[in-house]
Amino acid sequence: MKCSHETIDLAKLDEVLDRYANVAGSLITILQHTQEIYGYLPVEAMYRISERTGIKPAKILGVATFYTQFRFKPVGKYLIMICQGTACHVNGSSEIYDALVEELNIVDGETTEDGLFTIKNVACLGCCSLSPVMMINEETYGSLTPEKAKKIIRMLKEQNI
Amino acid sequence: MKKQTRIALRNCGNINPESITDNEEKGGYEALRKVLTEMTPEEVIEEIKKSGLAGRGGAGFPTWFKWNAARSSKEDPKYLICNADEGDPGAFMDRAIIEGDPHSLIEGMLIGAYAIGASEAVVYVRAEYPLAIIRLNKAISQAEEKGYLGKNLFGTNFSCHIRIKAGAGAFVCGEETALIESLEGQRGMPRLKPPFPAAKGYWQKPSNINNVETFANVAWIILNGGEAFSAMGTQDSKGTKVFALTGKINKGGLVEIPMGKTLREVIYDIGGGIKENKRFKAVQMGGPSGGCIPEDYLDTVIDYKKLSQTGAIMGSGGMVVMDETNCMVDMARFFLDFTAKESCGKCIHCRIGTKRMLEILNRIVDGKGRDGDIELLEEMCYSIKDGSLCGLGQTAPNPVLTTIKYFRNEYEAHIYQRKCPAKQCKLLITYRIDEERCIGCRVCARNCPVNAISGNLKEVHVIDSELCTKCGKCMEVCRFKAVVCE
Numbered sequence: 245m246k247c248s249h250e251t252i253d254l255a256k257l258d259e260v261l262d263r264y265a266n267v268a269g270s271l272i273t274i275l276q277h278t279q280e281i282y283g284y285l286p287v288e289a290m291y292r293i294s295e296r297t298g299i300k301p302a303k304i305l306g307v308a309t310f311y312t313q314f315r316f317k318p319v320g321k322y323l324i325m326i327c328q329g330t331a332c333h334v335n336g337s338s339e340i341y342d343a344l345v346e347e348l349n350i351v352d353g354e355t356t357e358d359g360l361f362t363i364k365n366v367a368c369l370g371c372c373s374l375s376p377v378m379m380i381n382e383e384t385y386g387s388l389t390p391e392k393a394k395k396i397i398r399m400l401k402e403q404n405i
Numbered sequence: 406m407k408k409q410t411r412i413a414l415r416n417c418g419n420i421n422p423e424s425i426t427d428n429e430e431k432g433g434y435e436a437l438r439k440v441l442t443e444m445t446p447e448e449v450i451e452e453i454k455k456s457g458l459a460g461r462g463g464a465g466f467p468t469w470f471k472w473n474a475a476r477s478s479k480e481d482p483k484y485l486i487c488n489a490d491e492g493d494p495g496a497f498m499d500r501a502i503i504e505g506d507p508h509s510l511i512e513g514m515l516i517g518a519y520a521i522g523a524s525e526a527v528v529y530v531r532a533e534y535p536l537a538i539i540r541l542n543k544a545i546s547q548a549e550e551k552g553y554l555g556k557n558l559f560g561t562n563f564s565c566h567i568r569i570k571a572g573a574g575a576f577v578c579g580e581e582t583a584l585i586e587s588l589e590g591q592r593g594m595p596r597l598k599p600p601f602p603a604a605k606g607y608w609q610k611p612s613n614i615n616n617v618e619t620f621a622n623v624a625w626i627i628l629n630g631g632e633a634f635s636a637m638g639t640q641d642s643k644g645t646k647v648f649a650l651t652g653k654i655n656k657g658g659l660v661e662i663p664m665g666k667t668l669r670e671v672i673y674d675i676g677g678g679i680k681e682n683k684r685f686k687a688v689q690m691g692g693p694s695g696g697c698i699p700e701d702y703l704d705t706v707i708d709y710k711k712l713s714q715t716g717a718i719m720g721s722g723g724m725v726v727m728d729e730t731n732c733m734v735d736m737a738r739f740f741l742d743f744t745a746k747e748s749c750g751k752c753i754h755c756r757i758g759t760k761r762m763l764e765i766l767n768r769i770v771d772g773k774g775r776d777g778d779i780e781l782l783e784e785m786c787y788s789i790k791d792g793s794l795c796g797l798g799q800t801a802p803n804p805v806l807t808t809i810k811y812f813r814n815e816y817e818a819h820i821y822q823r824k825c826p827a828k829q830c831k832l833l834i835t836y837r838i839d840e841e842r843c844i845g846c847r848v849c850a851r852n853c854p855v856n857a858i859s860g861n862l863k864e865v866h867v868i869d870s871e872l873c874t875k876c877g878k879c880m881e882v883c884r885f886k887a888v889v890c891e
Binding site: 268269270271307310312314330331333334335339369372375382 | 491492493494495496497500531532533534535570571572573574575576587588589590591592593608649651652653657658689692723725726727731739740743747749876
């Protein structure tokens with residue numbers, strides 16, 4: 245697993261660890277808070293978690309890589325989650341994905357060079373009645389067509405010029 | 406809404422989910438009061454037994470039996486766990502209950518905790534449901550303030566606390582022992598059973614795990630009596646069940662109906678039939694663990710046993726309707742892609758078998774299927790079923806088995822004729838322009854994203870199949886039906 249190396253401020257993580265380091269079974273909760281702070285799981289942070297909890301680094305990485313929620317690289321300003329659940333699939337979610345790939349020139353899991361967009365295919369988002377659906381950060385966009393999806397991206401691009 | 410009978414969803418949409426008084430006005434926490442002040446735990450279990458309530462998460466195991474097993478375990482402390490890791494793509498009833506009526510879940514859990522003798526309860530919620538987590542947190546604080554949750558409830562010596570644990574995205578954590586591993590901060594890999602969680606579960610202590618919808622029925626059963634619940638349904642399946650009706654359906658959404666209705670009634674009478682008057686092909690039930698049920702079986706009665714006989718399962722209640730334009734081989738590939746990614750890797754048959762099956766399905770939809778592939782898939786299905794420890798692997802072949810059983814002709818068309826009868830698999834279709842119909846208006850050429858269509862105004866156009874990406878845009882925009890897909 246290749247991870248990003250950069251110096252990060254560990255003070256905020258220490259606050260999380262003050263609360264959870266000695267509570268059994270809290271590793272996933274700690275990792276979730278870590279990701280909330282940094283946007284991803286930096287290597288330094290995982291080593292600090294290891295020091296404070298006594299859990300071996302390999303084990304921490306083992307748990308982190310098991311769950312799809314955790315990332316090891318920073319994501320773009322807009323994290324686009326394209327639902328690939330059954331209802332969305334039946335209603336053409338792969339065409340939505342193709343449209344975004346065409347518009348942004350990146351594929352699943354990648355981030356645009358300007359650091360604005362990351363595309364991620366995800367399992368069901370649980371809004372099947374609006375299928376096909378994508379979520380950009382906290383916002384849900386439903387009943388998409390390839391054109392509609394591209395338009396939303398263009399709108400966000402314009403907001404960031 | 407008509408033809409529905411709402412028990413688990415009784416308050417969803419009718420109350421403000423962030424107001425505990427709204428819930429109280431609808432009789433909220435009355436069942437808890439009755440249980441704590443008038444009933445023994447054994448009487449509670451007896452009432453649930455009378456109701457015939459079975460696990461709504463998919464397996465359909467009798468709820469009273471699990472409660473009784475956890476109650477009978479001698480060790481302390483005991484834990485009650487709510488499985489809200491709703492991972493089945495195409496199902497969202499648990500989300501709707503937590504977001505729409507969180508207090509009914511809390512009340513059901515407290516009754517369950519009292520019945521088994523637990524003083525600590527945990528709700529394991531999918532991380533993808535942030536609003537559900539916010540609403541549930543709020544509801545827990547409100548219940549604590551009102552004295553419905555915490556110490557010495559209703560002046561008795563029963564105390565119980567509930568906390569939330571957010572999952573981190575792993576479908577296998579819907580399996581109860583994997584869920585327990587995840588609660589303990591580990592990789593969510595299933596444990597060998599026995600020992601069952603009722604004997605050794607969370608932190609090796611007796612634990613009882615039920616699904617959200619199961620708990621949402623409990624308070625109603627206590628207030629209305631087990632008989633009222635068991636009066637609905639069939640001989641083997643009692644009460645009501647919530648389904649998430651989605652896909653190519655006119656009126657999709659959550660529907661709660663008494664067991665015993667037919668699939669046809671749900672899809673046509675409640676769901677209003679198929680979108681755009683297309684022809685119904687199949688309904689997928691039970692998500693990645695379930696199967697596709699064809700038109701001939703539309704009169705199948707909704708009942709755990711009857712649905713299993715078709716090769717599908719009741720599952721958590723996902724009901725995805727598919728029409729003539731949906732390819733069944735692609736559907737099987739879609740689910741295998743999902744289970745291959747979500748296999749935890751513990752059992753070799755599941756880890757490698759699903760991958761190999763996915764490769765075979767990929768080559769079939771790409772037009773490179775081989776003679777004998779169907780038989781090879783079937784053989785692998787049975788090996789994976791036999792060689793897997795948990796429900797994920799044991800049921801992962803179901804989407805493939807049911808599509809082969811009912812739509813073998815589609816597999817054969819892909820392999821032997823290199824054709825996709827539903828015209829969905831892009832590598833097996835071509836677009837061409839019908840010379841008789843084309844008037845040369847250039848609309849298709851202007852709309853083609855890759856400039857694959859040539860031809861002058863008022864002359865017949867031609868599609869260059871080398872350049873064509875088979876997006877179907879030309880067919881969509883042509884007003885003269887001159888674009889043919891074959």
